[in-house]
Amino acid sequence: MSNPATVIAAGGVVWRERHGTRQVLLVHRPRYDDWSLPKGKLTQHEHVLLAARREIEEETGVQVVLGAPLGVQRYPIRKNGATAEKLVHYWSAVATGGTDFEPNDEVDKIDWLPVDKARSRLSYPRDVDILDALDKVAPVEATLVLVRHAEAVKRKDWDGKDTLRPLNSTGTAVAGRLSEVLAALGADRLISSDAERCTATLSPYAEAIDRKLHLWPEISERGYDADPHGLRGLRDRAWRPGRVTVVCSHRPVLPALQRELGLKVGKFSPGAFLVAHRLANGRLIYERFSAP
Structure with missing residues (x-):
């Protein structure tokens, strides 16, 4: 047996x-x-x-x-x-x-x-x-949740602008489940690339808590390619004392975000996310999760 x-x-x-x-x-x-x-x-x-x-x-x-x-x-x-x-x-x-x-x-x-x-x-x-x-x-000084957008329609199957490429059915389902996870973490600030696949990943949660998405074109693929230094300043925006901030971006941008935010990111599959807690002594505690 x-x-x-x-x-x-x-x-x-x-x-x-x-x-x-x-x-x-x-x-x-x-x-x-x-x-x-x-x-x-x-x-x-x-x-x-x-x-x-x-x-x-x-x-x-x-x-x-x-x-x-x-x-x-x-x-x-x-x-x-x-x-x-x-x-x-x-x-x-x-x-x-x-x-x-x-x-x-x-x-x-x-x-x-x-x-x-x-x-x-x-x-x-x-x-x-x-x-x-x-x-x-405990207590935690600030929390940051870094998300790679959920699964999108493949580039070869999309005729429009890449920035408008939407989530596919799997990605849409993941975005809904991610909303529940973010609620469990008490997320209260949402920063996103302006690409549709990123905003759609966080929109269910934004609507659930009646909060707006803070769009940062600089963390989109297009924006980062145009100006790799445009990420500067995001660290102070993301690590807000007493807040739980979510940042949603793209695989090619994640290594640069890692350096800017002081995180160890590594490879992320679509919809995967990292939760980092900063303690009063400056120490960071990490957890990584696959897409919910």
Whole structure:
């Protein structure tokens, strides 16, 4: 009999500041009579960032946006009569809304606790390790999401101006799913190349939050070819303290954007994105994701 597939789950350390003290949110599970961090399994085809936010909000009733990653737990579980590995991804999760918690069979109690008391309350050392990681990455000073536009109609199949070349059906679907991911990250500033395939990648999210796209022709393929120095100044626009800024551009421009924004980009497939968090000490924390 083959080994059961790895179980993928996601969750977070939900935190807030109260009277100068950081508090974190723990959940009590009656089935195990334990105190743990909110988490749960991904649904089929669900993006891991969406799963983390969904599970946190379902278990606690608290609305959150995700911040820096805190680590991954790996441990064995029983599945279908055999032993499988469970992989749980955790993020810092800033509480943005009030508690609307209703006790249920999965979670019957929640509790906001100062970090030291939460450390003592947690039932598992592995959760303590994740909690301790929070102090190293919170708060985040600024966040930048760099996106390569979603898949577009091929150049050979398009007779119009290249700047007007649209997304294909796959790219349009990715743009819709990306909107949900950007919401989980709390993105609130949108900078895009003026090419249709870039603006269409971010438009679903811009419409969802009623924000305009800030168009930068200089980060389009045409604009960059005309003036490679036109990117100068984007760093200060993109790294805004207290904001989560999204920048959408093109594969040929990404290496130059990497240098201007101080990032390590590498190769991106269509719709892929990088999330970079800048801490108060200047350290950057990166995560890369394929297209949602």
